[in-house]
Amino acid sequence: xxxxxxxxxxxxxxxxxxxxxxxxxxxxxxxxxxxxxxxxxxxxxxxxxxxxxxxxxxxxxxxxxxxxxxxxxxxxxxxxxxxxxxxxxxxxxxxxxxxxxxxxxxxxxxxxxxxxxxxxxxxxxxxxxxxxxxxxxxxxxxxxxxxxxxxxxxxxxxxxxxxxxxxxxxxxxxxxxxxxxxxxxxxxxxxxxxxxxxxxxxxxxxxxxxxxxxxxxxxxxxxxxxxxxxxxxxxxxxxxxxxxxxxxxxxxxxxxxxxxxxxxxxxxxxxxxxxxxxxxxxxxxxxxxxxxxxxxxxxxxxxxxxxxxxxxxxxxxxxxxxxxxxxxxxxxxxxxxxxxxxxxxxxxxxxxxxxxxxxxxxxxxxxxxxxxxxxxxxxxxxxxxxxxxxxxxxxxxxxxxxxxxxxxxxxxxxxxxxxxxxxxxxxxxxxxxxxxxxxx
Amino acid sequence: xxxxxxxxxxxxxxxxxxxxxxxxxxxxxxxxxxxxxxxxxxxxxxxxxxxxxxxxxxxxxxxxxxxxxxxxxxxxxxxxxxxxxxxxxxxxxxxxxxxxxxxxxxxxxxxxxxxxxxxxxxxxxxxxxxxxxxxxxxxxxxxxxxxxxxxxxxxxxxxxxxxxxxxxxxxxxxxxxxxxxxxxxxxxxxxxxxxxxxxxxxxxxxxxxxxxxxxxxxxxxxxxxxxxxxxxxxxxxxxxxxxxxxxxxxxxxxxxxxxxxxxxxxxxxxxxxxxxxxxxxxxxxxxxxxxxxxxxxxxxxxxxxxxxxxxxxxxxxxxxxxxxxxxxxxxxxxxxxxxxxxxxxxxxxxxxxxxxxxxxxxxxxxxxxxxxxxxxxxxxxxxxxxxxxxxxxxxxxxxxxxxxxxxxxxxxxxxxxxxxxxxxxxxxxxxxxxxxxxxx
Numbered sequence: 001x002x003x004x005x006x007x008x009x010x011x012x013x014x015x016x017x018x019x020x021x022x023x024x025x026x027x028x029x030x031x032x033x034x035x036x037x038x039x040x041x042x043x044x045x046x047x048x049x050x051x052x053x054x055x056x057x058x059x060x061x062x063x064x065x066x067x068x069x070x071x072x073x074x075x076x077x078x079x080x081x082x083x084x085x086x087x088x089x090x091x092x093x094x095x096x097x098x099x100x101x102x103x104x105x106x107x108x109x110x111x112x113x114x115x116x117x118x119x120x121x122x123x124x125x126x127x128x129x130x131x132x133x134x135x136x137x138x139x140x141x142x143x144x145x146x147x148x149x150x151x152x153x154x155x156x157x158x159x160x161x162x163x164x165x166x167x168x169x170x171x172x173x174x175x176x177x178x179x180x181x182x183x184x185x186x187x188x189x190x191x192x193x194x195x196x197x198x199x200x201x202x203x204x205x206x207x208x209x210x211x212x213x214x215x216x217x218x219x220x221x222x223x224x225x226x227x228x229x230x231x232x233x234x235x236x237x238x239x240x241x242x243x244x245x246x247x248x249x250x251x252x253x254x255x256x257x258x259x260x261x262x263x264x265x266x267x268x269x270x271x272x273x274x275x276x277x278x279x280x281x282x283x284x285x286x287x288x289x290x291x292x293x294x295x296x297x298x299x300x301x302x303x304x305x306x307x308x309x310x311x312x313x314x315x316x317x318x319x320x321x322x323x324x325x326x327x328x329x330x331x332x333x334x335x336x337x338x339x340x341x342x343x344x345x346x347x348x349x350x351x352x353x354x355x356x357x358x359x360x361x362x363x364x365x366x367x368x369x370x371x372x373x374x375x376x377x378x379x380x381x382x383x384x385x386x387x388x389x390x391x392x393x394x395x396x397x398x399x400x401x402x403x404x405x406x407x408x409x410x411x412x413x414x415x416x417x418x419x420x421x422x423x424x425x426x427x428x429x430x431x432x433x434x435x436x437x438x439x440x
Numbered sequence: 441x442x443x444x445x446x447x448x449x450x451x452x453x454x455x456x457x458x459x460x461x462x463x464x465x466x467x468x469x470x471x472x473x474x475x476x477x478x479x480x481x482x483x484x485x486x487x488x489x490x491x492x493x494x495x496x497x498x499x500x501x502x503x504x505x506x507x508x509x510x511x512x513x514x515x516x517x518x519x520x521x522x523x524x525x526x527x528x529x530x531x532x533x534x535x536x537x538x539x540x541x542x543x544x545x546x547x548x549x550x551x552x553x554x555x556x557x558x559x560x561x562x563x564x565x566x567x568x569x570x571x572x573x574x575x576x577x578x579x580x581x582x583x584x585x586x587x588x589x590x591x592x593x594x595x596x597x598x599x600x601x602x603x604x605x606x607x608x609x610x611x612x613x614x615x616x617x618x619x620x621x622x623x624x625x626x627x628x629x630x631x632x633x634x635x636x637x638x639x640x641x642x643x644x645x646x647x648x649x650x651x652x653x654x655x656x657x658x659x660x661x662x663x664x665x666x667x668x669x670x671x672x673x674x675x676x677x678x679x680x681x682x683x684x685x686x687x688x689x690x691x692x693x694x695x696x697x698x699x700x701x702x703x704x705x706x707x708x709x710x711x712x713x714x715x716x717x718x719x720x721x722x723x724x725x726x727x728x729x730x731x732x733x734x735x736x737x738x739x740x741x742x743x744x745x746x747x748x749x750x751x752x753x754x755x756x757x758x759x760x761x762x763x764x765x766x767x768x769x770x771x772x773x774x775x776x777x778x779x780x781x782x783x784x785x786x787x788x789x790x791x792x793x794x795x796x797x798x799x800x801x802x803x804x805x806x807x808x809x810x811x812x813x814x815x816x817x818x819x820x821x822x823x824x825x826x827x828x829x830x831x832x833x834x835x836x837x838x839x840x841x842x843x844x845x846x847x848x849x850x851x852x853x854x855x856x857x858x859x860x861x862x863x864x865x866x867x868x869x870x871x872x873x874x875x876x877x878x879x880x
């Protein structure tokens with residue numbers, strides 16, 4: 001009875017605690033085409049009365065607001081477009097994007113929503129996503145689904161349903177309407193459509209909750225039925241077991257934040273490359289110093305990020321070759337290392353071509369061996385056991401603030417970014433979360 | 441190169457011929473809650489400027505029009521809610537719903553659209569859907585996907601993309617944005633969410649084409665790539681072979697129309713039950729005359745329509761027991777036999793309980809054996825080789841008109857229905873298909 005278990009747990013849930021992941025949506029909007037095209041395609045022709053803000057847009061009526069459905073879509077796209085979001089490492093789900101994008105849009109449209117209620121709804125959505133993910137991972141992911149969005153629509157529906165105070169039965173129907181919208185296939189990684197997945201999941205989940213609120217029916221057994229979600233999207237046996245742990249094991253406590261804006265399986269390699277770059281040649285490693293670079297990594301790395309010759313910034317986010325090259329050359333991996341210009345840079349291309357990858361099942365996905373052979377014949381090796389940002393090596397509060405500020409200041413300036421940081425980190429105490437946008 | 445093959449075939453396609461399937465959307469709207477709830481949930485809060493008609497609504501500005509995205513959603517729901525639509529029998533796809541719902545909405549919003557262009561776009565969309573369906577059927581269906589909507593979003597994208605004159609590359613991207621939205625799981629058959637699948641497919645495909653037109657990228661190999669649509673949603677080998685037949689074998693010529701508003705695998709049984717009802721007791725078969733009813737049918741019938749005790753009209757559409765009962769009792773199976781009242785009627789319930797089903801692999805899905813044993817010990821058997829509405833036993837033009845008139849007159853009255861019939865059957869000659877709604 002997974003659907004009933006999830007619906008009744010969520011409807012009965014009360015205030016709990018979480019950390020905030022709002023930074024990405026603000027930083028992602030102005031610098032990538034995907035959210036802009038999506039907004040331009042929908043706003044004038046397909047938006048109802050503008051109730052909800054586009055995070056990171058300039059806040060004017062003409063482009064900064066849309067109806068809640070389009071705001072959820074565009075903010076969802078913006079939250080994911082930099083591939084810089086939070087990660088539930090056991091499932092590689094980025095839980096905040098779909099849930100927060102839907103919740104902020106609804107909070108503004110249907111407020112006032114108290115901080116405690118907002119956070120409770122957020123946690124309900126994240127727990128729903130991650131329990132679903134655990135139920136089908138890795139089979140579901142291995143066949144080619146983009147798990148963040150396939151579970152994201154259900155998480156968004158549970159979160160919005162919680163905010164709308166759906167009863168248990170309507171919450172079950174909301175889960176069903178969301179579950180039947182399975183959005184996100186891995187072929188689109190490296191294109192505008194990857195982030196569309198997250199936006200569409202937010203929008204689809206939001207719509208599912210609103211339809212169920214108005215009496216739309218789906219099924220009371222949407223997840224566990226023979227031809228329901230769990231069986232259609234995965235081959236896992238006993239897929240409903242995780243729902244017995246709701247409220248006992250909290251998935252949100254295992255959520256982590258990315259230090260680098262790119263595919264998470266590349267992070268151990270980047271961590272190693274940056275350390276090697278900083279520790280050698282007085283931090284000024286030159287292309288001519290390097291004869292070759294050898295990586296030994298988990299085979300998953302090549303499946304997900306095996307692009308040898310990325311041609312756009314987005315493709316660079318899924319190229320282990322590019323990742324190693326920029327880590328070594330620049331000693332950092334920020335959004336600036338994953339632009340179209342950065343992947344076409346001649347020195348970067350030359351460095352990429354020196355990188356060789358060995359796949360090794362015995363290397364965990366959060367580990368890597370990075371070896372540089374220099375022109376003078378010397379070698380340096382770095383073994384990363386747990387990459388920066390992994391559960392054993394998490395970002396500190398200070399590093400999280402730095403990440404937030406770096407992204408957000410680029411979009412809206414330093415002083416507004418500082419105010420936004422204060423606002424988003426104090427959501428739990430607000431009387432009306434829908435007003436957060438007016439505080440920066 | 442299935443994606444390129446489909447995209448370049450569609451962009452190069454010129455005027456061809458087809459029959460019209462517009463009747464269902466007009467008939468379905470006013471009598472089922474699903475399209476009404478969907479319209480009420482979206483119209484006031486989520487519609488942009490109202491450019492496109494809700495077929496079957498009363499045509500007033502306040503409820504009869506919405507933006508093209510919402511019109512596609514609601515008309516798609518209405519087209520499918522009666523389960524009375526057209527059927528491509530090899531795949532059980534109902535091709536017109538998602539494609540026509542998106543096309544009418546766009547034709548009204550972005551017109552003028554000449555009849556020839558409209559029909560060419562419609563054919564492109566239907567061929568896309570059915571070739572995709574053939575590529576993955578039956579594995580895709582057997583695992584639990586609702587094939588009409590899973591291929592429908594791609595069909596709608598191809599059709600709208602054709603109407604918008606996308607070039608081949610943008611058409612490929614449109615196919616990708618549509619392909620990543622896999623909507624429709626069979627657990628929701630018998631609920632409002634089944635028809636939501638068709639509406640969401642229309643809406644998702646429409647949005648995919650508009651995004652691609654504005655430069656949104658997905659993949660040039662959305663269908664055939666290792667982690668692309670064909671492999672993620674089915675286990676079929678050599679799934680791309682059907683795309684070589686585009687323009688040589690026309691799937692639209694194999695499209696048929698349903699004589700009964702319910703699951704198509706029940707049609708042979710209904711056909712037999714109606715014939716038995718009409719041929720015995722002077723067409724006045726009474727419940728006390730019947731001792732038992734024996735059906736011998738393909739096993740697929742029980743998988744899809746095995747509900748023994750339907751409790752709503754929608755569930756009745758997927759109950760072979762209900763279908764046999766009403767066919768025998770009333771000698772017909774029209775929308776009136778699939779209402780909530782009809783499934784709760786005591787005589788119908790009593791008759792359902794007399795029905796026994798034997799599954800037999802050797803009986804094709806368009807065939808059935810229906811045997812009635814009467815209280816006096818006599819028996820009558822009817823063997824239906826090809827059900828009414830199957831490719832070998834299609835509805836005549838006159839029967840199609842009767843079907844259209846029966847549905848549409850209930851919604852908008854006899855004389856407007858007559859005008860609507862004239863209008864929808866002469867679409868090919870119109871100067872602006874967006875004006876069709878003004879002709880009735």
